[in-house]
Amino acid sequence: MIQYQYDNKNIIKKRAYITQEFMKLSPNIKSKRIKEISPEDIKILFELYDKVFLNKHLENNFPGNFKFSLSKRMTRSAGLTLCPKNIGERKPEEVIIEIRIGVNFFFQYHLLERDKKVCEIQSHHALEALQLVLEHEICHVIEFIYFHQSSCKGNQFKTIARNLFGHTSSYHELPSNREIAKEKFNLHIGDKITFDFEEKILEGMIYAINKRATVMVPDKKGQYADKEGNKYNKYYVPVGKIKKCEIKG
Ligand SMILES: [Zn+2]
Incomplete structure (x- = not known):
């Protein structure tokens, strides 16, 4: 010993x-x-x-x-x-x-x-x-x-x-990734955000933050549905690539 x-x-x-x-x-x-x-x-x-x-x-x-x-x-x-x-x-x-x-x-x-x-x-x-x-x-x-x-x-x-x-x-x-996302990038679960995806800008909501953020993007043909029947696709987005939505109006 x-x-x-x-x-x-x-x-x-x-x-x-x-x-x-x-x-x-x-x-x-x-x-x-x-x-x-x-x-x-x-x-x-x-x-x-x-x-x-x-x-x-x-x-x-x-x-x-x-x-x-x-x-x-x-x-x-x-x-x-x-x-x-x-x-x-x-x-x-x-x-x-x-x-x-x-x-x-x-x-x-x-x-x-x-x-x-x-x-x-x-x-x-x-x-x-x-x-x-x-x-x-x-x-x-x-x-x-x-x-x-x-x-x-x-x-x-x-x-x-x-x-x-x-x-x-x-x-x-x-x-942790979650803390960095929150502190450095000011991202929280539930935030509405945008990100670039294959030369398009997609808009969605942060659902989870682990290694990357899980973002649900409304899409009529999406594979995921919420209780109201709205459909979504799921994307895993590096937190550094996420932009916060500008407040409109
Ligand atoms: Zn131990």
Whole structure:
């Protein structure tokens, strides 16, 4: 079991050292802003953490494999650790633990200016936010390996996260698509809006905001109908492409 315990000063120093080392090693990320990212970047960052915080404990003691993946669909969680449910019954060398990162949070990090805490720690740039999210996932990895299950609501997890990384919560406050749509583009569910579609300007209403905005556009031949029998077609529109309707009259 991993018994390291660091004080806050030491944690900040190690985290900042990893930021610098990572920018030297990463093929895509050469500054604190994240414009491009690949699974290889997460692998490099993970290995740096194993080296700097865990004295290569995972590399030297875990015979299984790690997989790193990216998702553009994650709209709430910024990170996820996936482990086979029957990890205890499998041969350790056959176990694959996957860390998946929700990349949009980091691409969009700079779009809103406000505090962006991750696990109750103030982040100062997108790369640091990614590091904090990965730190959280590393705690899941440790719990999965040693206890075969993991929950960031549990006391055991909280102790690991606090001892290793000084985390005192399991939540992030990184801007979500919905918040960016609202704050930066002033878009809300129910707004009447226009957008360009195949050289036409369509007018509709925002029905939902996830990765993109869901816009219902009135159309006699539409596939969707409301209670009154009005028909609509559904479009998924990037929030940056939406224009608010001008108030007429
Ligand atoms: Zn968690």
